[in-house]
Amino acid sequence: MTRPSPPSGSEKTGPDAFALLHRGVQRWVWERRWTSLRPIQEQAIRPIIGGDTDVLLAAATAGGKTEAVFLPVCSVLARDAEHGESTGIQAVCLSPLKALINDQHTRLTDLCARIGIPVTAWHGDIGVIQKDRLREEPSGILLITPESLEAMFVTRGSTVARLFADLRYIVVDELHAFLGTARGAQLRSLMHRLERAAGHRAARIGLSATLADLRAAAEFLRPGEGDRVTILEDRGAGKQLLLQVRGYVADLREDAEGGACDAATGHLYQVVRTGHNMVFVNSRAEAESCAAALSEFAEQDRIPNPFTPHHGSLSAELRAHAEQRLKNRSAPATIVCTATLELGIDVGWVDTVVQLGTPPTVAGLRQRLGRSGRGSAPAKLYVYITEQSLPETPVERLRLDLVQTVAMVELLLRRWCEPPDLETPHLSTLVQQILSVLAQHGGASALRLYRELCADGAFPGVDEQTFADLLRALGAHGIVTQERSGLLLPGKVGETLLNHYSFYSAFDTVEEYTIATVDGDMGTMPISPAVDTGALLAFGGRSWQVVEVKPAERRVLVVPARGEGVPPGFAGVPVPVSDGVRQHMREVYLGTDVPRYLDEAAAILLEEGRMAFREIGLADLHVHEYDGETLLFPWRGDRVVETICHLLRWVGIKAAHAGALVTVPDVPPERLRGAVSRLVKAGPPDPVDLAGMVADKRRHKYDHYLGEELLSRSYAAQALDVPGAMRFLEQLSG
């Protein structure tokens, strides 16, 4: 047998990067019959094998990132094993999804078995036998969720130092999914605590989708030293994109009778009835109703139904089944999904990606688009936007959804995406981490807590004074208690929190009913709004009748039914629209060119929106009176719009946030201008004072233990943008 020649090197890395890999790893590559490594895989070898720098690796989904990291990591581990140097877990890979851990475990097992490195998958669905095995003989690679690692610190804190004594690498998969979130703050703290327990630094390696600001992501990966992180980016070969935004009109007013989406659905059905496709929708209810509507078309056509819904309230089994149908190439399959399938769960390439309605974020749209375009085939994306027929109000005439979509597509084409908020300290998550460290060590002094959590940068921006205030608030709520010696311990309430498994996650969820059939559980639905016996539900792509509601057991029993069901009333909070998108919307209104990717109807809608924009006079003014209300158009992100509302309430004006605009009832523009002028003259209130006026400031899991003062400070930092709001109000008054 002739071996393929080793993959050749690029100029950047030198010809011998491949030669640095362990021969067992090289052999594995040859056996795969890879003719060459991808550029990013080759570039990653030297810095990762060196082990003395952190690395951020950015490439599109399925860009070979996993191998880019683990070929060199495994090479180092294999060499250690040969020299008999390892006595613990040497690489931890933190991943946001159990499904990703399972995927990765399968992919790594073969390579690692070849070179004798154990790989352990560890999350809530993994049995205790595998976990015990690793605890007894810690070595190799550990694939784990942040929550499971948190549990390890809490329940077996005294063993952590031994398990990770030889830690060399901390890998974070899908790093972008953590940026600017509570879970991200937890992850960062866990990385820091791992290194402290090990007694030395580990090389941190982040895997990410291509992002607008990789330096910011690097700073997240290694706080305070982001500029020393090695950044490797594979922007792809500039894959060709076939894109169409399609416009539709329908009566969307609340009392209107459907018929609306039928025209769009009819076209959609023709696009996705064959092949393998993904239809992204913006809510779980829509995933159900859209899958049902498409299925009805299939039934009329007498073809096997290729449509399956996929969202976070469906059971893991139903979701896995839907993913399997999409992966299976022998029959057409189209999945109708929410953001569940944005991350890198392996479903293979799809022919066409569809976005139904305005995309929630540009970053998400890019991720969704990345699912399409097998090999050298172009990526194909359809966006469907439905606007109000016979528009009357300014909001309807402005065609805001279509214009927002155009703005977002333009920004996508310019490679822009929403910057995550990485500056604001997450006090709710700090509460969790304080309790976790106390459990880990069996108590700690305030100084030790501060050093372990804040001083070295896992919670940048929390100064000693703030930390002391926080500890006092936690003492007042029974979260922590202090002994005479000064030693801090979990308090009564803190113990209760620690003793329940829900403690391990940094994010909060509400209690739900389980939807149960005789064949097993299908998923979950909210307890409120209440559901009655006899109701017809649309769930998992089928209709069901509720036969019994058992509130005590939190279960709803259903049986298959005929007829059209209604999706459960899923609750949710809106995804905020960022500043960049709203500012660009204004540019789109002011522009005159009609993008070629708009179909005829969408082009007409854009023209109508621009005409309304001019007629209302929004090119120069940001204020308009309609039907007894004064409307403000800041063209700024939701955070600024919300702050404008708070500032107006501050001076006694009732203002409401309605999407892109602020509505002020019963105050004519002139009076509003007068009030705004006085506010501008007097100067803005302190953001913390302004936050103090807000009724419900709780946004995160442990916010209600912060106390009023810290909660206001936290809210002011996270939810308000007073300078941004003042800039608009100054414009308005001047």
Next chain:
DNA sequence: GACCTGCTGCGGCGTG
């Protein structure tokens, strides 16, 4: 209108 993610230890019961 309105996403997503995660989870331990132990007691009780049935079976071989």
